[in-house]
Structure formats: structure tokens, C-alpha cells
Amino acid sequence: MRLAVVEDDDGVGDALVEAFGVRGHRAVRMRRGADLLTAHRGFDAVVLDLGLPDADGLTVLRRLREVSTVPVVILTARSDERSIVRGLRGGADDYVVKPPRIAELLARIENVIRRATPPAPADTAHTVHTGDVLVDLDARRVDVGGVEIPLTPKEFELVRVLVEKPGAAVSRQQLMDRIWGDAFVAVSRSLDVHMTGLRAKLDRPGLITTIRGYGYRWGE
Numbered sequence: 001m002r003l004a005v006v007e008d009d010d011g012v013g014d015a016l017v018e019a020f021g022v023r024g025h026r027a028v029r030m031r032r033g034a035d036l037l038t039a040h041r042g043f044d045a046v047v048l049d050l051g052l053p054d055a056d057g058l059t060v061l062r063r064l065r066e067v068s069t070v071p072v073v074i075l076t077a078r079s080d081e082r083s084i085v086r087g088l089r090g091g092a093d094d095y096v097v098k099p100p101r102i103a104e105l106l107a108r109i110e111n112v113i114r115r116a117t118p119p120a121p122a123d124t125a126h127t128v129h130t131g132d133v134l135v136d137l138d139a140r141r142v143d144v145g146g147v148e149i150p151l152t153p154k155e156f157e158l159v160r161v162l163v164e165k166p167g168a169a170v171s172r173q174q175l176m177d178r179i180w181g182d183a184f185v186a187v188s189r190s191l192d193v194h195m196t197g198l199r200a201k202l203d204r205p206g207l208i209t210t211i212r213g214y215g216y217r218w219g220e
Contacts, residue, residue: 001020001025001044001109001113002025002026002044003020003026003043003045004028004036004039004040004043004045004046004047005017005020005028005030006032006035006036006046006047006057006060007030007031008032008051008053013029014029016075016102023102028043031053032054033055033060036060037063037064038181040067040068041177041181043070044070045070045072045073046072047073048060048073048074048092050076050078050087051076057074058086061087061090061091062090062091066173067171067174067178068177069116071109071116072091072112073092073093073095073105073109073112074087074094076095076097076098077097078097094109094112096108126138128163130207130218132145132146135159140156142159142202151198152194154190155201157179158195159198161175161179162217162218166218167217167219169211169214169215169217170216170217170218171215172215172216175191176191179191
């Protein structure tokens with residue numbers, strides 16, 4: 001497993017990284033919530049402390065859940081019922097009170113990863129048809145009316161994320177995180193510029209719908 005350990009206490013953080021490593025797992029130590037928000041992709045699970053120096057862990061969790069479904073196990077000294085309920089309702093998959101027993105903590109991490117892993121589909125669609133628009137994900141090609149439309153890499157990535165769930169709303173934060181790698185930096189204007197260019201090239205009004213105050217949806 002590849003784990004993100006978000007813990008500002010050097011003693012606790014280093015001990016966790018070492019314990020996970022001894023058991024054959026790769027753990028990356030992070031000291032601030034901002035570190036997780038800008039580098040959360042590629043991890044199988046996150047171990048998150050609530051007492052972080054730059055932001056409360058519950059705030060970090062809420063912002064993470066805006067862009068990611070990565071399993072999160074809260075590991076904290078807060079043992080009161082209110083904190084536990086807030087953590088679980090805020091999007092944590094499990095809640096462990098310090099000091100942890102490593103074997104139990106690993107078992108809980110494995111459990112939340114197992115629950116979060118969907119069964120492998122029998123057949124994965126590599127092309128998406130919407131009207132006369134064909135998106136070939138393998139070839140990174142978009143045809144409109146049988147004619148290939150030249151898209152920039154960022155424009156194609158916009159299409160790719162939107163067509164993962166045709167008809168479903170995708171937030172601006174999710175798009176910025178998936179394509180630029182950070183939902184919380186000043187790339188909002190870049191998203192607008194690329195979306196305008198993409199719509200002009202596709203020339204299919206209504207294909208990409210703007211959801212005011214939220215994001216976009218592929219398909220009418």
C-alpha cells in the first residue's frame with residue numbers, strides 16, 4: 001500500500017512511517033494539511049491527524065472530499081464523541097484514537113481500502129458516443145460528425161474527465177484537481193479559457209452544460 005501520513009508531530013509521524021515500512025508498505029510523511037491537498041493523488045489511503053499547524057484536520061478533510069474519494073483514516077488524540085461523529089460525518093472512513101496499535105491500524109486501513117475498491121468491470125468502455133460526437137479514450141481522439149477535431153492536451157483532458165460519467169455534474173474543483181493537479185491554486189481562469197476553446201472547437205451547443213456556481217456536465 002502507498003500511504004500518506006499527515007502528522008505534524010515528528011515522533012508520531014516518523015514512528016508510523018517506520019512501522020508501515022517494516023511491514024512492506026510505502027508511507028509518505030506530510031506535516032501540513034496543505035501538503036495533502038496538493039499531493040493526494042496516487043495514494044491508496046490517508047492517515048490524517050486533526051491537530052495540524054496550518055488548518056484543522058476536519059477542514060482539510062472537507063476540502064479533500066470536494067475532489068477525492070481516497071480512503072481516510074483519522075488518527076487523533078481527540079476521543080470525545082462529538083469529534084468522532086464530526087469526523088465520520090465529514091467524510092472519514094474510520095476514526096482511531098491515539099496511541100494506535102499498529103496491527104489494528106493497518107487492519108482498519110486495509111478494510112477501508114477494500115470497501116472503497118469497486119469490483120472490476122466485465123468490460124470497460126473506451127469510446128463514448130454522444131450524438132455525432134465520438135470520444136476515443138485510448139487514441140485520445142475526438143470526432144465530430146466523422147471529422148477529427150484537433151484538441152490540445154488540456155482540452156482533451158477536460159473531455160476525458162467529463163465523459164467518465166456522461167450526464168453527471170463535475171465540479172470546477174474536481175476538474176482543476178484532475179487536470180492541473182491542484183484544486184486550490186489560481187488556475188480557475190485557465191479552466192475558463194480552455195473550456196471556451198474546447199466548446200468553440202466542438203461547435204455543439206448544449207454538449208457541455210454550465211452548472212451555475214458549481215461546474216459542468218457532458219451531454220444534453
